[in-house]
Amino acid sequence: MNRKQLKFCLLGAVFLFAGCTALDPTNYLESSADTLFQIKPDQSHAALERQSGTDQYLKLLLNVAEDAEVKEVQVKPGLVSKDTTMLSMPLTDGRTVSFKLSRSDNIASGMVGWVGDMPSNRRQLYPSPAEINMDPLNWVSLVSDGKLVVGDIRVEGQLYRLTAVGKGQQVLVKVDESKIPPEAAPIPVPVQPRDNARLLTTPSSSKSAIKVLFVTTQQSRALYPNYKLELAQALLNANQYLVNSKVEALYEQAGIYDSDYDETGKEPQTQLNDMTADKPLGAKIHIEREKVRADLVSMLSTYSIYCGIAKMPARKETAFSSISCFGALGHELGHNMGAMHSDESPDQGVFPYAHGYKHTAPNFHTQMRTSHGAIPYHSNPRLQYQGVPIGTVDKNDVARTFNERRDVVANFYPEPTYPVRLWLSGANGSCYIDVRPGEQVLLSWYSECKDNAVDPERVVVKDFSSDSTPRRLCFSNILYTVNSCYAGRRFYGDFVIEDVHSGKGKPDEIEFTKLQVGQVFRVSYR
């Protein structure tokens, strides 16, 4: 336990004995917490209004803000780190709130995520093991690239958006979610009987990694100056909903493809259809998707009548969605996974229980109903909020749908199992071997290597493949005191190693490590 954590525990104990008011988390104001940002004093709203004449994103934010409440803030990006256990921040109304870290990870290359909620005594009041972990009305999700921070701050259900506009100015927006356009009805994908059988199989893996390729358009890159950061934060949210809802899957960003697609005059559904492989945009997406083996593809667009649209449930060739609001990503990917909005609408899906859930007293709805004002959960009758189930067995169990479908979607591009092929050359001669994933072999097993007494220096590597789990190709002696390794994560293809024990010639994406230099007897690929 570090000093900060200790301090928090001690303060927590003081609060408990002092007897905080039930379910009033703002009483847990944490004086020792670091302050993520300050609202700049003496700022002029008229100046922001003027700036919005040329800054389209700022204009959009002013339009969705409650009472045009947009404030410039000064942010400390370094605090978005797994080492920060408590973060506090001021709101536009003068209150300051504090959040306790629940999860921090590297959501994309060079970007750190931080998710937390407000400590409260809800779990003591509702001791059932089914009671949800994260406070659904008071939580925060942030991503930083070291320079800027974007994120969502929810306090008593009210959304505040921390983001950056044109010139990297950071702003805090009190969002009026009723001003945000709705999500479009999903586009049903015909499901063949063959697929139906596949849909109902039990997942074979304990956890599924679902890779998502983002596509941007000419217009979306122009509108959203920090779209990479915003997309990473949208994915962080989508993952938090899965974690919270006990879905054994996580989305992983496979890449971002900046396309030359021009949205001018194209409706959301036209744009979604343009992503399929028989269209010019779709053909280009297909190449990028094959390269990074992305199970799902989501395009960031700028249409304003909807927040997003998706195909449902996705098959490999229809695994597309499009968003124009970052907050709708988890919802639209959820359609690809097979979930629907409401059981009141005509049933068009495959699963009778795959609907979002709405409850009154306590008042809440889950993500698939609509992402606007939703709690960070998918419907799940096995979980409770204040003692109330957040789903029903018959109609509202999106968590079950996702758990049943996760392996199907994650295997649109399965983890490759084919062997790596190696041409080994040394001073005495050359030989050819292939090694399957998970195997380690002795060179003496191969007569060609044995007869030529090959001690490899130069190696031609073909069909190296690694998905999200890093794969290591190692050249070792019997005791592993010699162990020169080449590790790749999400790398598919060929390369040449000019010198086994120095890493010379390897691609930048491949990481090289070594112990001693000496004769090679073993090769492993795991």
Ligand SMILES: [Zn+2]
């Ligand atoms: Zn929807």
